[in-house]
Amino acid sequence: MRAKRFLPLLAFLVLAALLYKGLSIDPTELPAARLGQPFPDFVKAELKSGQPISAEALMPGPALVNVWATWCYSCRVEHPYLLALAAQGVPIYGLNYKDESQKALAWLDQLGDPYRLNIVDAEGSLGLDLGVYGAPETYVIGADGRIVHRHVGVLDEAVFARDFRRWFPSVMTDEAAKKVREGNG
Amino acid sequence: MRSWVHTLLMCFSLWAGEGFAVIETYEFSSPDLAARYHRLSQELRCPKCQNQNIADSNAPIARDLRVVLHDQLEQGASDEEILAFMVARYGEFVRYRPSVDRQTIWLWVAPLGLMCMGVMALAWHFRNRQTASPAPLTAAEQAQLEKLLKEPRA
Numbered sequence: 001m002r003a004k005r006f007l008p009l010l011a012f013l014v015l016a017a018l019l020y021k022g023l024s025i026d027p028t029e030l031p032a033a034r035l036g037q038p039f040p041d042f043v044k045a046e047l048k049s050g051q052p053i054s055a056e057a058l059m060p061g062p063a064l065v066n067v068w069a070t071w072c073y074s075c076r077v078e079h080p081y082l083l084a085l086a087a088q089g090v091p092i093y094g095l096n097y098k099d100e101s102q103k104a105l106a107w108l109d110q111l112g113d114p115y116r117l118n119i120v121d122a123e124g125s126l127g128l129d130l131g132v133y134g135a136p137e138t139y140v141i142g143a144d145g146r147i148v149h150r151h152v153g154v155l156d157e158a159v160f161a162r163d164f165r166r167w168f169p170s171v172m173t174d175e176a177a178k179k180v181r182e183g184n185g
Numbered sequence: 186m187r188s189w190v191h192t193l194l195m196c197f198s199l200w201a202g203e204g205f206a207v208i209e210t211y212e213f214s215s216p217d218l219a220a221r222y223h224r225l226s227q228e229l230r231c232p233k234c235q236n237q238n239i240a241d242s243n244a245p246i247a248r249d250l251r252v253v254l255h256d257q258l259e260q261g262a263s264d265e266e267i268l269a270f271m272v273a274r275y276g277e278f279v280r281y282r283p284s285v286d287r288q289t290i291w292l293w294v295a296p297l298g299l300m301c302m303g304v305m306a307l308a309w310h311f312r313n314r315q316t317a318s319p320a321p322l323t324a325a326e327q328a329q330l331e332k333l334l335k336e337p338r339a
Contacts, residue, residue: 030276033272034274128249128253129274132246
């Protein structure tokens with residue numbers, strides 16, 4: 001009989017725990033439907049050469065596919081980090097998403113080009129096949145050509161260290177890179 | 186007079202909600218397709234702006250999905266095929282009525298379970314109230330009661 005008295009308290013605690021857990025869930029995080037699947041097949045023009053390319057051009061992995069556009073402000077923010085990654089030998093392929101090629105070429109001229117090649121997806125159909133809903137997004141293609149990771153938003157050092165390093169173990173952290181520079185100098 | 190105008194404005198504001206729907210025109214070859222377009226675009230959720238369906242959202246991705254929906258309907262795809270196409274790309278997330286599977290089962294079961302728990306709690310509450318009778322009076326209480334009843338009214 002005494003235990004019953006604590007039932008409301010117990011119910012409250014359970015509810016409070018559930019709601020507290022709810023606070024730590026990011027509601028903007030979308031499940032990536034394409035994880036574990038091969039990169040969708042496509043035939044698109046390459047940005048600089050204009051030659052048609054297909055998914056085979058992205059092989060062999062592991063490699064990054066970065067969804068970007070000149071209209072996307074955050075892409076400008078992450079661009080320097082992409083350049084740093086490319087300088088360390090990480091293969092990065094661009095997916096120029098719903099953009100104008102003239103502007104995209106000017107952007108690469110002005111800010112530098114971290115991409116091995118760029119897929120022109122002016123109408124966004126490849127983006128749709130990938131499940132892209134905005135830019136920037138960055139995908140990791142595994143060694144077997146399957147999509148193994150997706151990151152929505154700006155890719156920076158912290159995100160890379162947390163989610164990407166396991167596929168690119170040779171990439172140094174900023175700190176390590178600094179130490180090497182200091183050691184050399 | 187002034188308050189009348191205010192009341193009238195308030196009344197009109199009740200209709201304002203309908204203004205959220207995106208104004209776009211799509212040509213359909215049959216009214217049946219248009220009806221299905223309407224229904225599906227209400228059921229599909231915009232991946233970018235999560236509390237709107239693709240019919241209401243102005244996000245570019247919602248517009249793209251509307252175009253795809255229109256094209257697929259015109260090409261004769263069934264509702265199931267279109268939903269499967271969307272789910273393959275954006276996950277069960279894009280459906281406001283997700284199919285029942287291991288991940289979404291709680292969405293379907295939880296409201297029913299909570300309602301059952303509520304009904305049980307109510308039943309328990311009322312049964313207790315009916316059966317609980319006050320404890321019989323002690324001899325002293327009985328004597329006091331009789332004394333009170335016999336007292337002349339003031």
